[in-house]
Amino acid sequence: MFFTVLTAEFIHETNTFNKNPTDYDAFTKYFVYFGDHAIKERGHANTELAGFCDCARDYGWKQTHVLSAAAEPAGVVTRDAFDRLGGAIVKAAGEHKEKLDGILLGLHGAMVTEFCEDAEGELLERLRAVVGPDMPIAIALDHHGNVTQKMCELANIVVSYKTYPHVDMRECGRLAGAILQRTMKGEIRPRTLRVHRPMLEEVNCGRTDVGPMIDRIAKAIAYEKEPGVFAVSINTGFANADIREIGPAVTVTYDGNEAKHRAFAEGIADDIWKKRFEVINDYMSVEEAAEIAKAYKRGKGPLIIADYADNPGGGAYGDSTNLLKALIDAGITDAAFGPMVDAETAKQLHRHTVGDRVKVQLGGKFDPRFGGGPLELEGEICLISDGFYTCDGPILGGLHFCLGETAVLRVGGIDVLVVSEPTQILDLQQFRAFGIDPAAKTVVGLKSMQHFRAAFEPIAGKVIVCDSGALTTPHWEKLPYRNVPRPIFPIDREIEVKS
Structure with a gap:
């Protein structure tokens, strides 16, 4: 039948x-x-x-x-x-x-x-x-x-x-x-x-x-x-x-x-x-993550720093600037960072050509309360793209996506992937399609929560995670809940449930 x-x-x-x-x-x-x-x-x-x-x-x-x-x-x-x-x-x-x-x-x-x-x-x-x-x-x-x-x-x-x-x-x-x-x-x-x-x-x-x-x-x-x-x-x-x-x-x-x-x-x-108190991840501050990056010796692969709190795959805006600022302030070089979701800046960069030096106000435009406000930066345009790419990793291999108007802006020693459409980093092609080889860098800062591990752990020398204070912060008690039933963990940490 x-x-x-x-x-x-x-x-x-x-x-x-x-x-x-x-x-x-x-x-x-x-x-x-x-x-x-x-x-x-x-x-x-x-x-x-x-x-x-x-x-x-x-x-x-x-x-x-x-x-x-x-x-x-x-x-x-x-x-x-x-x-x-x-x-x-x-x-x-x-x-x-x-x-x-x-x-x-x-x-x-x-x-x-x-x-x-x-x-x-x-x-x-x-x-x-x-x-x-x-x-x-x-x-x-x-x-x-x-x-x-x-x-x-x-x-x-x-x-x-x-x-x-x-x-x-x-x-x-x-x-x-x-x-x-x-x-x-x-x-x-x-x-x-x-x-x-x-x-x-x-x-x-x-x-x-x-x-x-x-x-x-x-x-x-x-x-x-x-x-x-x-x-x-x-x-x-x-x-x-x-x-x-x-x-x-x-x-x-x-x-x-x-x-x-x-x-x-x-x-x-x-x-x-x-096991509700048994947290595996150690969520560092962006300053702590930057200090580790400053001392990191490349060895077998790059240091991967994942910003859990600004994960577009969980509905964050993707334009938090706190981690990028910490890396710049620490003088990090030979690094990649992405994505920075900023359609306004991407459009501005598209009015220039590769090799131009430009001044921008990058990121922090949706809601600066979550993850920091715009950064005034000067950098060199390394790439301009329409944003199309095809994944080749274990999660989305073979599928086609588009980041909208996209550019790579080199700020000091950091190649920043500037995109128009929000996306979580979970595939190496999200960098490689735009001229950045994360495996060849010493430090890679990315916005993702866990999914990045499938493609990036195999190339990494070390992986750390941080909380930039953006919208998908793992410290849920910081979010302004109004509708969830109370009491509820972890907002109400003393709540008990009978088995």
């Missing part, structure tokens, strides 16, 4: 503290592909869609792919953007519902709109209104989703990534599709349970390369082999969303004995809670 499956990807990680709303244009600047064009662009790489396409080939599905759309993390998604993109998915489901056997979606799990805290739950509710309660729906989610009860009630199948850095998106999509296949065949009738703890996020942001998450993931994978268990997901949460259903949640997609499976999920959640 062959089935007809509707697929789509609609992805956004919303930082509600970012004052820049995510409109339809923000999606088109990152990517919006429809139908077969989406499959051509994303169906061969480490994406949920590639996993969906694997299933379509393996099981002989007739796959109707609606769209693949994502925007770089930023402020709340506008109603117009949600209605146009989510609405296209719902419209297609309505048009095809008589022939559909199932729906398979790649979502994030932390999208917030200007009218709804739980955008994924809202999308699923609209789909259910069209296709009814019996249509099997599977969703693949990011490891950092704030997974709500509504998502788990409206989707039969919930599967999240098990890696951070995320290198298993395709595998996640394939697993969700495999469970959907068994459901459509009538072999199983899955549903998903959820347990949760009152935390903003797992204390180490869900790192799976070191620390307690390694053992948790191993237990989850082992438990998936138990009878009646199809997927176990340990969702870290996303602390930069000021919403009610925030924080780490464990989900189990199962058929059968709910009490047993809930007890397993509670055990994992208890471990997350019990």
